[in-house]
Amino acid sequence: MSxxxxxxxxxxxxxxxxxxxxxxxxxxxxxxxxxxGGRALLEEGDIDLVVLDIRxxxxxxxxxxxxxxxxxxxxxxxxxxxxxxxxxxxxxxLADAYVVKSSDLGELKQTVRACLERAR
Amino acid sequence: MTREQRWRVCRTQxxxxxxxxxxxxxxxxxxxxxxxxxxVRRVSHALETVLNPETAAWATLVxxxxxxxxxxxxxxxxxLHGERLEGWFGVGPRTREEGAALWHDLRQNGIDPLAxxxxxxxxxxxxxxxxxxxxxxxxSCPLEDASCKWQxxxxxxxxxPVACVRHWLAVLGSDNLAVIPIVGAGQLWGVVLADxxxxxxxxxxxxxxxxxxxxxxxxxxxxxxxLLTRLSEEERRRITAEHAAAMLEAARTLAHDLKNxxxxxxxxxxxxxxAVGEGQDDLARTLRAxxxxxxxxxxxxxxxxxxxARGATGTSLTAVDVGEAVARVVAAFEPLAARRGVRLxxxxxxxxxxxxxVPSYLDRCLENLVGNALEAxxxxxxxxxxxxxxxxxxxxxxxxxxxxxxxxxxxTMRMDPFSGGVSTRESGAGLGLxxxxxxxxxxxxxxxxxxxxxGWVRFSILLRRWV
Numbered sequence: 001m002s003x004x005x006x007x008x009x010x011x012x013x014x015x016x017x018x019x020x021x022x023x024x025x026x027x028x029x030x031x032x033x034x035x036x037g038g039r040a041l042l043e044e045g046d047i048d049l050v051v052l053d054i055r056x057x058x059x060x061x062x063x064x065x066x067x068x069x070x071x072x073x074x075x076x077x078x079x080x081x082x083x084x085x086x087x088x089x090x091x092x093x094l095a096d097a098y099v100v101k102s103s104d105l106g107e108l109k110q111t112v113r114a115c116l117e118r119a120r
Numbered sequence: 121m122t123r124e125q126r127w128r129v130c131r132t133q134x135x136x137x138x139x140x141x142x143x144x145x146x147x148x149x150x151x152x153x154x155x156x157x158x159x160v161r162r163v164s165h166a167l168e169t170v171l172n173p174e175t176a177a178w179a180t181l182v183x184x185x186x187x188x189x190x191x192x193x194x195x196x197x198x199x200l201h202g203e204r205l206e207g208w209f210g211v212g213p214r215t216r217e218e219g220a221a222l223w224h225d226l227r228q229n230g231i232d233p234l235a236x237x238x239x240x241x242x243x244x245x246x247x248x249x250x251x252x253x254x255x256x257x258x259x260s261c262p263l264e265d266a267s268c269k270w271q272x273x274x275x276x277x278x279x280x281p282v283a284c285v286r287h288w289l290a291v292l293g294s295d296n297l298a299v300i301p302i303v304g305a306g307q308l309w310g311v312v313l314a315d316x317x318x319x320x321x322x323x324x325x326x327x328x329x330x331x332x333x334x335x336x337x338x339x340x341x342x343x344x345x346x347l348l349t350r351l352s353e354e355e356r357r358r359i360t361a362e363h364a365a366a367m368l369e370a371a372r373t374l375a376h377d378l379k380n381x382x383x384x385x386x387x388x389x390x391x392x393x394x395a396v397g398e399g400q401d402d403l404a405r406t407l408r409a410x411x412x413x414x415x416x417x418x419x420x421x422x423x424x425x426x427x428x429a430r431g432a433t434g435t436s437l438t439a440v441d442v443g444e445a446v447a448r449v450v451a452a453f454e455p456l457a458a459r460r461g462v463r464l465x466x467x468x469x470x471x472x473x474x475x476x477x478v479p480s481y482l483d484r485c486l487e488n489l490v491g492n493a494l495e496a497x498x499x500x501x502x503x504x505x506x507x508x509x510x511x512x513x514x515x516x517x518x519x520x521x522x523x524x525x526x527x528x529x530x531x532t533m534r535m536d537p538f539s540g541g542v543s544t545r546e547s548g549a550g551l552g553l554x555x556x557x558x559x560x561x562x563x564x565x566x567x568x569x570x571x572x573x574x575g576w577v578r579f580s581i582l583l584r585r586w587v
Contacts, residue, residue, distance in 0.1 A: 013384040020391055055376050082379035083372045083425065100422075101379055103386020103414050 003048040003116050004028040008038040008064070009080070010057045014101075018051070021105050022112075035064050042068065047075065049116055051108070052095075054081040069094045076115040080108065150321065151191050156330045159189040159234065163334050166237045167341035174209065176345060178245045179237040180338040181211035184314050186234040187226075190327050190334075192298070193219065195314035196252070196259060197338075203263050205284065205311055207256025209249060219318045258291045259313070270301035270308065273328045288313055298323050302335045309339050357480050358555060365558040371428035378421055386414030437476040437563060439586040442518050443468040443511045445479060449486040450509050453494070457507065462497050464490075467510040475518040475583035481559040482583075485567075486520065488552045489579050493524035496577075500527050516585055517565075523578040528571040537569045556581075 005027050007018045015031040022029050030047070032038040035058060041047065050068060054061040061079070068077055079095040096118070097111045151159070163183035170176045177197050184195040194212025198205040213219030226233070236244075261284045276285045276297050289297055292315065300312040312335045316323065393407035450466040457464035490507060497505035507524045529537055538557035556579075560567045565583040 011380050011384065014380060014387075017384055017387040017391065021387070055372070082383070083375040101383045102418060103383045103390065103411060105387055105390070 002026050002028055004030065004046055005049050005051060005112065006038065006041055006047045007031045007051045008035070008056075008061065009033065009051075009053040011053075017105075022109070025109060027112075034058055035061070038064060039067070042072070049076045049078065049112060049119070051078045051080050051112065054079055055083070065094055074119065076119045078108070078111055078115060150324050150327055151189070153326065155188065156190065156326060159183050159186070160330050160333050160337075162234060163189075163237065164337045167337050170240075170341055171345060171348070173342045173345050174245055174249065175240045175242075176338055176341045177209040178211065178248060179240065180334050181209060181312075182233050182237050183334050184312070184331055185212050186232070188232055188234040190314075190331055191316075191321070192314040192323075192327075192331075193316045193318045195312060196256065196292075197310060197312055198256075198259060199310040200263065200308055205259075205261055205263055205267070207252075207259040208310070210252030210256055211248060213318070214251070214255065216318050255291070259288060261287050263308070267301070267308065267311070270299070270311075271303060273298060273300040273332045275299075275323055275328070293317065296320070296323065298328055298331060300328070300332050300335050302339045304339050304343070310335075354480065354484060358484055358559070361478075361481055361484075361562045362555065362558045365562050367428055368562075371425045374428070375421070375425045379418065379425075382414055382418050382421065386411050386418065389414065437478060439474050440477040440479055440482060442473050442475045442477070442482070442520060442583065444472070445477075445482050446486060446509060446511050446520055449483055449490065453487075453490050457494060460494060460498050460505075462494055462505040462507060465506065465508045467508065467512075469511050469513065473511060473513055473518045474586040475565075476586045477563045477565075477583050478559075481563055482520075482581075485556045485559050485581055486522070488556050489522040489581075492552055493522060493526065493577075496526040497524055502526050514582065517582045518585055520581040520583070521578055522580075523576050525575055526577060528577050529569070534569075534571070538567065 005022055007015055007022075007029065008031070009015055009018075010033050012033060015033065019029045019031060030041055032041055035056060038050070038052075042050070052061045052065060061081075065077055065079065068075060076096040077094075078097045078099060080099050080101055082101045096115050099108050099111050102108075160183070163180055166179045167176055170179060181195045181197060183189045184192045192212070194210065194214075196210040197208045199208045200206075213222055225231075264282060264284055266282045267284055276282075276289065276299050278286075278289055278295060280286055280289065285297075285299065288299075289295070292313070294315045294317055296315060298312075298314045300314070301308055302310040302312065312331065314323075314331060389407045389411040393404045393411060396404045396407070447466060447468055450464060454464055486509075490509065493507045497507070502525065505525060507522065510519075510521045510523075512519050512521065528534070538553045557567050560581055560583075563583060565581060568580045568582065570578045570580065
């Protein structure tokens with residue numbers, strides 16, 4: 001069965017784009033626009049990788065990153081953000097990978113595949 | 121240098137020319153008590169408003185040497201630096217001939233050097249310092265145990281048992297030298313040396329006491345100036361740090377607000393270009409062109425954001441021994457805490473904890489937190505007030521905890537104590553905690569507030585360990 005990816009971002013348009021692009025690559029995609037929505041989907045289980053935005057309207061994605069790594073330490077998390085300097089923030093170092101948002105989804109796709117490979 | 125400035129360089133008023141000039145009746149006498157008092161007042165008054173240590177030193181030595189002052193032929197100031205007394209400033213002629221010529225000019229042109237101390241001329245002061253530089257360097261010497269014990273001014277002569285005194289007498293070619301120790305907080309701060317090497321006038325005890333009064337006014341002025349300078353520098357650093365933090369936030373916002381829509385538009389254009397069917401080459405080409413243009417805009421934006429962020433982090437983090445830094449700040453607050461009847465306790469780490477920080481930012485944060493704690497205890501009239509400061513390891517972080525047993529923050533502050541604008545003090549603007557947060561963020565750390573332990577308020581600064 002193909003891997004199931006959870007995208008958490010407060011930009012609906014970007015979630016549409018991710019869904020379209022990754023579904024075409026053969027992944028199963030689920031999405032949340034809020035931290036709570038993401039938590040609910042994680043509780044349901046069957047998530048193989050999370051792509052998480054840092055700066056959400058309601059708060060920081062780094063909070064959820066810490067929660068995920070406390071409860072599901074083996075679940076890969078890819079941080080996806082518009083601001084490259086978050087890589088300097090030690091709070092982001094828990095993530096398995098870090099991708100700067102771009103209209104070219106090539107790097108994100110490559111990173112997701114590499115993280116899934118490592119997690120197997 | 122102008123002719124008048126040249127005259128003003130020499131502040132001494134020798135009473136006897138080196139070329140056989142007649143002894144002047146007034147000059148041979150020590151200044152009258154009223155003149156001594158007036159001179160001390162004048163110098164003290166001038167020192168109250170001086171904002172530069174060199175100007176303060178110059179004004180004091182002018183007071184010691186001017187004809188309307190204490191009438192020493194020349195005077196020098198040595199300041200303690202580590203284990204050495206270093207020559208710092210000198211006023212007066214270097215030779216009898218120079219003294220005679222300059223004194224003649226002063227008399228001819230009716231110049232009162234003492235009047236000049238209210239309007240210091242930076243060029244004159246600098247010239248005077250340079251003129252005496254070789255002699256000041258020669259006067260510098262190591263500190264001795266005997267000189268550490270000096271409390272009162274004294275007159276020294278050849279054959280003195282203390283080596284540095286013999287050294288000064290030799291360097292100055294003096295046979296009767298006034299040594300005025302300047303003592304602050306029980307420790308030697310500096311020494312003034314003065315003599316009458318031209319007219320050999322005796323130095324009465326009243327003049328010696330007046331000279332000591334001037335010298336101590338100088339120490340107070342220099343310490344005030346240095347404190348103000350340090351505070352101004354701290355303030356400048358704080359403003360720079362806050363400006364940097366604001367720029368970083370601007371970069372973040374710019375990146376978020378512009379990159380997201382660009383990524384979406386460009387991504388969709390690329391997706392559509394791949395999805396269009398055969399026979400729609402023109403459309404596919406157009407979509408790819410749109411995608412390329414958007415990627416170009418993205419890289420330009422990336423450069424702009426990176427440049428803003430670089431500007432924001434002009435200060436780089438260094439390895440800081442947090443226990444040592446905190447101990448130093450706590451020690452500085454101990455006298456204030458004792459005066460307010462507050463117990464200030466410090467619990468250092470068992471082994472050194474090294475964090476990535478900016479030393480001056482960390483100092484400023486601690487000063488704000490400890491200062492706030494003391495203020496809060498005093499404002500609430502807490503008896504048995506206690507401030508506990510601890511440095512401890514917290515996983516990958518180093519935590520500095522400042523806790524006090526004062527009242528918790530007002531309800532209005534508890535939701536976000538670091539937002540600024542609300543203060544526990546009547547006169548406060550509430551910007552102290554906001555400043556702490558900005559500085560800690562600039563060090564890529566975080567600060568937390570906790571009042572869950574009954575009776576205690578805790579602030580924790582969490583910094584990344586230095587790797």
